Amino acid sequence: MATLFERLGxxxxxxxxxxxxxxxxxxxDRISEFFxxxxxxxxxxxxxxxxxxxxxxxHNYTGMDMRTGHKHLVARGMxxxxxxxxVEDIVATLKELGVGKEDIDSVVAICESVRDDVLDRxxxxxxxxxxxxxx
Amino acid sequence: MAATITYEGRTxxxxxxxxxxxxLLRHGQPVPSSCRAGACQACMLKAAPHTPPPxxxxxxxxxxxKRAGYFLSCQCKPESDLEIAEDTDNPWxxxxxxxxxxxxxxxxxxxxxxxxxxxxxxxxxxxxxLMNPADGLEVIRSYSLASLPADDLLELHIRNTPGGRxxxxxxxxAAVSDHVSFRGPAGxxxxxxxxxxxxxxxxxxxxxxxxxxxxxxxxxxxxTGPIVLMHGGRNPAGLYLVEELRALAAQRGELFRYVPVxxxxxxxxxxxxxxxxxxxxxxxxxPKLAGWKVYLCGDPNIVKLLRKKxxxxxxxxxxxxxDAFIPTVAASSI
Numbered sequence: 001m002a003t004l005f006e007r008l009g010x011x012x013x014x015x016x017x018x019x020x021x022x023x024x025x026x027x028x029d030r031i032s033e034f035f036x037x038x039x040x041x042x043x044x045x046x047x048x049x050x051x052x053x054x055x056x057x058x059h060n061y062t063g064m065d066m067r068t069g070h071k072h073l074v075a076r077g078m079x080x081x082x083x084x085x086x087v088e089d090i091v092a093t094l095k096e097l098g099v100g101k102e103d104i105d106s107v108v109a110i111c112e113s114v115r116d117d118v119l120d121r122x123x124x125x126x127x128x129x130x131x132x133x134x135x
Numbered sequence: 136m137a138a139t140i141t142y143e144g145r146t147x148x149x150x151x152x153x154x155x156x157x158x159l160l161r162h163g164q165p166v167p168s169s170c171r172a173g174a175c176q177a178c179m180l181k182a183a184p185h186t187p188p189p190x191x192x193x194x195x196x197x198x199x200x201k202r203a204g205y206f207l208s209c210q211c212k213p214e215s216d217l218e219i220a221e222d223t224d225n226p227w228x229x230x231x232x233x234x235x236x237x238x239x240x241x242x243x244x245x246x247x248x249x250x251x252x253x254x255x256x257x258x259x260x261x262x263x264x265l266m267n268p269a270d271g272l273e274v275i276r277s278y279s280l281a282s283l284p285a286d287d288l289l290e291l292h293i294r295n296t297p298g299g300r301x302x303x304x305x306x307x308x309a310a311v312s313d314h315v316s317f318r319g320p321a322g323x324x325x326x327x328x329x330x331x332x333x334x335x336x337x338x339x340x341x342x343x344x345x346x347x348x349x350x351x352x353x354x355x356x357x358x359t360g361p362i363v364l365m366h367g368g369r370n371p372a373g374l375y376l377v378e379e380l381r382a383l384a385a386q387r388g389e390l391f392r393y394v395p396v397x398x399x400x401x402x403x404x405x406x407x408x409x410x411x412x413x414x415x416x417x418x419x420x421x422p423k424l425a426g427w428k429v430y431l432c433g434d435p436n437i438v439k440l441l442r443k444k445x446x447x448x449x450x451x452x453x454x455x456x457x458d459a460f461i462p463t464v465a466a467s468s469i
Binding site: 040 | 439442443446447451452453
């Protein structure tokens with residue numbers, strides 16, 4: 001069965017998804033500070049890569065990339081609540097794109113699978129474990 | 136990781152996390168540079184085939200140059216030894232100064248006549264790097280083209296930048312029939328809209344140059360979608376081509392709208408001049424930008440602000456093309 005990435009429409013669909021998602025995070029007061037003041041083109045490229053992976057498309061991300069890539073945000077206090085907000089915005093984006101519940105659940109599962117990498121703590125940590133404690 | 140840079144037969148060890156540009160300058164090896172931010176391409180060098188540059192240092196280069204191993208030395212942090220090869224694929228072209236004309240108190244139109252055999256190919260709105268005989272490779276500056284590829288002549292709008300070496304030469308010493316060299320083109324700000332797509336052109340100061348080029352190109356290609364051009368200056372004296380743009384708007388009616396915007400009223404405000412920030416003016420005139428092509432040129436902070444606001448107003452990320460005019464970082468300040 002084709003991946004969500006393929007069924008949504010590949011790269012072009014991801015670009016539209018990034019436009020919708022990026023607008024949501026910029027306007028989401030819970031997390032916008034982590035996205036402010038960043039080079040927008042570079043940020044959009046990272047989101048494109050992440051959403052491609054989350055939709056089951058071709059990507060080069062490793063857990064280590066997610067870990068090192070977010071360390072500076074962990075240092076600024078990023079925690080489980082912020083990750084929740086991002087996942088919420090991804091879900092809202094998918095709903096806007098007309099994606100069905102089953103696919104949304106798969107994407108959420110992929111996001112959850114990198115939560116501990118993003119928050120730089122041991123894999124399988126209970127929710128609320130201090131970010132930044134390393135692997 | 137410390138890598139060794141080889142340049143013209145000499146080796147230069149890098150230190151810490153410095154860029155190739157920093158390494159070479161630190162050792163007293165002159166390399167042209169201007170913005171130090173990966174935008175102007177003055178610091179472009181070519182890597183030898185056996186030491187390809189990291190792709191991150193090739194962002195913004197046209198495909199042919201990327202394949203040939205060119206990279207921006209101010210953006211290049213080599214992971215392994217890098218050998219610089221002779222610059223054979225990005226040649227300098229020759230031109231003569233055809234005309235120097237004042238457009239406002241501190242903006243001059245510089246018209247160049249290329250003297251090479253083959254016509255210089257570019258898209259309206261792209262930029263070139265300019266070198267003058269007085270300073271040679273020490274002073275390379277990037278300027279956006281305001282002319283159209285169909286023209287024989289290249290047109291630049293130059294601001295008399297305080298302390299600017301190239302603008303000082305142009306304003307104080309340059310004369311008609313002087314020789315200059317240029318290379319390029321580069322830049323992503325050029326007409327690429329669908330014929331009926333609405334276009335927003337917004338810029339400050341001499342950011343008007345590429346926007347003027349894109350506007351003329353769109354009109355010459357029979358663009359049918361509405362075009363809005365917003366030009367911002369501190370006060371009306373900081374604007375230019377005002378009469379030409381007013382005339383064009385009167386002539387084109389609904390197809391083209393010209394919105395001059397100033398922070399201050401100054402001496403002779405026209406009644407069409409909007410007073411306020413260009414970002415607010417943009418959202419008042421174009422509250423919904425979904426489906427629009429947006430071109431932003433000029434002051435880097437304003438370009439960044441307009442990009443974000445245009446995006447939030449619905450313009451797609453890939454439909455926003457920006458050319459930030461980043462000022463030169465003096466070599467002595469490293």
